[in-house]
Amino acid sequence: MITVRQLEILAAVIEHGSFRRCGQKLNISPVSVSEHMRALETQLGVELFVRSPGGAVTPTAAGARAFDSVHELLADVQDFISFVVGDSARQEPIRIAMHGFMMRNLASAVAAFDAVHERQLSFISDDGAPEDLHRRVIAGQLDAAYFYAVEGAYGLGQTVGHEQLAIYVGEGHPLAAEINVTAAQLNATPIIGLAPEKPLRHMVDEALRRHGVAHSNPIVATSEFGLILSSLHRNLGFTCMFESIQGEEKQATGLSIVRCETAIPPLQIRRMTRRTALRFQDVRDALRLAEQTFTRP
Numbered sequence: 448m449i450t451v452r453q454l455e456i457l458a459a460v461i462e463h464g465s466f467r468r469c470g471q472k473l474n475i476s477p478v479s480v481s482e483h484m485r486a487l488e489t490q491l492g493v494e495l496f497v498r499s500p501g502g503a504v505t506p507t508a509a510g511a512r513a514f515d516s517v518h519e520l521l522a523d524v525q526d527f528i529s530f531v532v533g534d535s536a537r538q539e540p541i542r543i544a545m546h547g548f549m550m551r552n553l554a555s556a557v558a559a560f561d562a563v564h565e566r567q568l569s570f571i572s573d574d575g576a577p578e579d580l581h582r583r584v585i586a587g588q589l590d591a592a593y594f595y596a597v598e599g600a601y602g603l604g605q606t607v608g609h610e611q612l613a614i615y616v617g618e619g620h621p622l623a624a625e626i627n628v629t630a631a632q633l634n635a636t637p638i639i640g641l642a643p644e645k646p647l648r649h650m651v652d653e654a655l656r657r658h659g660v661a662h663s664n665p666i667v668a669t670s671e672f673g674l675i676l677s678s679l680h681r682n683l684g685f686t687c688m689f690e691s692i693q694g695e696e697k698q699a700t701g702l703s704i705v706r707c708e709t710a711i712p713p714l715q716i717r718r719m720t721r722r723t724a725l726r727f728q729d730v731r732d733a734l735r736l737a738e739q740t741f742t743r744p
Contacts (some may be wrong), residue, residue: 451524453487454517455716456480457495462516465502477502521588526723539566541733544580545593546647547572548610548689549716549741556736570610570737576646577603577717584719590730593722593737594646597653597712604719608741611713612654613690614705617682623703628660630708636668637684639675651687654712676702687711716741 459469466480472479474619484739488495491614506514553570560568571591573580579601580592594601595610614633624635633655638661641648652662667678675686680701693699724730 449487449490451521453483454520456483456514456519457510458521459504460484460496460504461510465504467502486600508511511606517724520719523723525587526721526726527664530723530726540569541730542569542571542574542589543591543593543733543737544571544583544589545737546574546595549593550627552740553577553737556733556740558737560729560733564732566729567585568733574633574645574647575611577601581719582685584721587721590724591734593716594710594719595650598715600650600653604717606715606728607717607718607738609713610716610741612687612688612711613701614649614678614687614707614711615692616705617679617686618701618712620685620686620703622681622705623629626706627708628705631684634709637664638662639667639684639686640665641675642668643724644671645670650714653688654714658707658709658711674719699711 456473456475457471458468460466462717463469463472466477470477470480479593481670484495491509491513493509494507495505495513496504498504550572551571557568557570571589577594577596580589580594584592593607594603594604612626614622622628622632625632640651644648648668655662664684666684667674669675675688679686680683683703690704693702693704718734720734722728
């Protein structure tokens, strides 16, 4: 029978690259590590490691597949223990990651949660790629994560809300006075956008592409929101960002939303969480309160 201890050792061996370093991490001998891994390989009927002189090991194709799922299994085991033992076994805060813009209305959600739960709720600003957030969720490092996506772009998670996009220019830009601006007009106008390393940039690019606008005329690409705003105020071009920003007086001052011939497709707000984490009422309450804020202006 495969044991939890074998799975813990498997994860540690691949993470640390040798039986010796795994043993140091888990405070067991390299011989014991080797015996556990031989027993696991025998039960599975495959070799999980390529063993090299000097003690280094690398995962085989089967080992890599095992590593892809072992953290999720271990997280599910921990959830099972906590569920059976009760809330006293769960001391760490509930950890929910999301894009920074999603966090703008969360103060009331935290207050409502704190009013009825002893366990702390921690929201983490994280603009990382969905694949990285997914890995951290299944490994139990996060209880849940939210990210933006264009419809059909990701099979990860489930859609729990939408965020409308809009085209912005400075109030003095020629497009500000136009009615029913076309995709051709936008393609002829310099674009101000996020830097390519930002995952949200690729979601916005895809939404624009579906609108018929190519990101082929960039003038500013930056990770600094302040630089995007200042470039708009200088009438250097247009940008595509969240429509709800117009409700934030400080950021929207001096900007106009362009009236487009057809609407820009909205971005989905998608949630990833482990099935076993949803057993807990406090996790379900935290998710419900967070998602209520996504519908606020």
